[in-house]
Amino acid sequence: MNLHEYQAREIFARYGIPVPPGEVATTPAEAEAVARRLGGRVVVKAQVHAGGRGKAGGVKRAPTPADARAAAERILGMTIKGLTVRRVLVSRAAEIAHEAYLGIVIDRRQQAPVVMACAQGGIDIEEVAARAPERILRETVDPRYGLLPHQASRLAYRLYGDAPRARAAAEIAQKLYRTFLESGASLVEINPLVTTPQGELQAIDAKMVIDDNELVRRPELQALRDVEGEDPGEVEAREAGLSYIRLDGDVGCCVNGAGLAMATMDLIQYYGGRPANFLDIGGSSRPEKVIAALSIITRDPSVKSILFNIFGGITRCDDVANGIVAATRESKLPVPITIRLTGTNEDEAVRILESAGFAAMTDMDAAVRKAVELAPAQPQAG
Ligand code: GDP
Ligand code: MN
Numbered sequence: 001m002n003l004h005e006y007q008a009r010e011i012f013a014r015y016g017i018p019v020p021p022g023e024v025a026t027t028p029a030e031a032e033a034v035a036r037r038l039g040g041r042v043v044v045k046a047q048v049h050a051g052g053r054g055k056a057g058g059v060k061r062a063p064t065p066a067d068a069r070a071a072a073e074r075i076l077g078m079t080i081k082g083l084t085v086r087r088v089l090v091s092r093a094a095e096i097a098h099e100a101y102l103g104i105v106i107d108r109r110q111q112a113p114v115v116m117a118c119a120q121g122g123i124d125i126e127e128v129a130a131r132a133p134e135r136i137l138r139e140t141v142d143p144r145y146g147l148l149p150h151q152a153s154r155l156a157y158r159l160y161g162d163a164p165r166a167r168a169a170a171e172i173a174q175k176l177y178r179t180f181l182e183s184g185a186s187l188v189e190i191n192p193l194v195t196t197p198q199g200e201l202q203a204i205d206a207k208m209v210i211d212d213n214e215l216v217r218r219p220e221l222q223a224l225r226d227v228e229g230e231d232p233g234e235v236e237a238r239e240a241g242l243s244y245i246r247l248d249g250d251v252g253c254c255v256n257g258a259g260l261a262m263a264t265m266d267l268i269q270y271y272g273g274r275p276a277n278f279l280d281i282g283g284s285s286r287p288e289k290v291i292a293a294l295s296i297i298t299r300d301p302s303v304k305s306i307l308f309n310i311f312g313g314i315t316r317c318d319d320v321a322n323g324i325v326a327a328t329r330e331s332k333l334p335v336p337i338t339i340r341l342t343g344t345n346e347d348e349a350v351r352i353l354e355s356a357g358f359a360a361m362t363d364m365d366a367a368v369r370k371a372v373e374l375a376p377a378q379p380q381a382g
Helices: 005-014 028-038 065-075 125-131 149-159 163-183 212-217 232-240 258-270 287-299 317-330 346-355 364-374
Strands: 022-025 042-046 059-062 088-092 098-107 112-118 137-140 185-195 201-203 207-210 243-246 251-255 277-280 305-312 337-343
Touching: 005 022, 005 088, 005 163, 005 207, 022 028, 028 042, 028 065, 028 088, 042 065, 059 065, 065 088, 098 125, 098 163, 112 125, 112 149, 112 163, 137 149, 149 163, 163 185, 163 201, 163 207, 207 212, 232 243, 232 287, 251 258, 251 287, 251 364, 258 277, 258 305, 258 364, 277 287, 287 305, 287 317, 305 317, 305 364, 317 337, 317 346, 337 346, 337 364
Parallel strands: 251 277, 251 305, 305 337
Antiparallel strands: 022 088, 042 059, 042 088, 098 112, 098 185, 112 137, 185 201, 185 207, 243 277
16 A cells, blocks of 8 residues: 655654654645745645656645645646646745655565665666666665664665764664664665755655555554545455456456466467456455446456456356356447367356357467457557
8 A cells, every 4th residue: 555745744743753844735725824824835745646746747845835735736637647636735845955765665575674865866776776786885774683773783884974964864764764663564664864954864755555454453554545646447456356467458357366367368478469457356256246346347448458367166157158148238348358168067158258248268278368358459659
């Protein structure tokens, strides 16, 4: 679960990380009022679950409260990476002499948190990682001991040449680690970590991703979820009990079981196609799940071909077939569908599908090939 910047910075502040004062606003008038309360120059920032807001015009400086109102007028309602801006953060403007990056993520290979820092902050850290990976400093944390003082210091002294800033940065890194650990986060990020002309450090941007599995024990974080700000397909999937992850291909897939879903995606790629999503309808196959799955897949405009791959065990093929028939009774599918099912109640499923005008296949390899062929070839970028 992603937190908005205004939520993450509140948590950062609770852990003693220096953030400029600010408040969230939903209307231009509110933004003006916040700016007046803060006094002086402010920045007005779009609150959406997307990076690169600065480049997209979602971060504007406002010298006066009237300017803050005007900036909020322009930013509210704006679309950034497909997400509509419904809230802005109005924050006291910081003066910036230098921008660095400081973040913590879980490194799956090392099975441990890694603290990362970079003297070139502000911009996309992924870009730096791709172009000049040696510029990213790392300290792997042994989760039994946490981020040790000498590790934080080593990182901070490599990041900044001078002792006062290095000491301050080491302290911020320790606080950020506590934030990360106690929030059940999979990522925390300060980008940029700013040095003011007076030599003080401030967190100007705040990003937190909470591991969904940690939310059951943290109702106070669960309450911060902004359903309106999330991908509607992922919201519907969560509510229907489906595991769904949107990808950038064009073959929409609906599979039972995560392992088979991964194998199906591999096979799609093997035959030159690109999966539009990962979707696991799980072990049971109530027709409602299939209906929800089809609604989620067809909502994605990049889907050009749909593939069902069902290996019936506990999942009954006839349930899935009934789901497909029910889902398509009212409205026809906008794109071709390829259905492969085998196992429990397979014959019954084939009968149901064929009498509704669908073709059913039993061979996975042939079905995947067909689904890839039915997605028109896209011109390759670059
Ligand atoms: P992002 O583009 O979504 O990562 O949004 P950020 O909060 O990181 O803002 C983008 C850029 O706007 C920063 O790297 C800064 O250069 C600039 N910026 C943001 N807040 C301030 C501020 O308070 N003062 C100044 N001078 N620049 C700011
Ligand atoms: Mn940023």
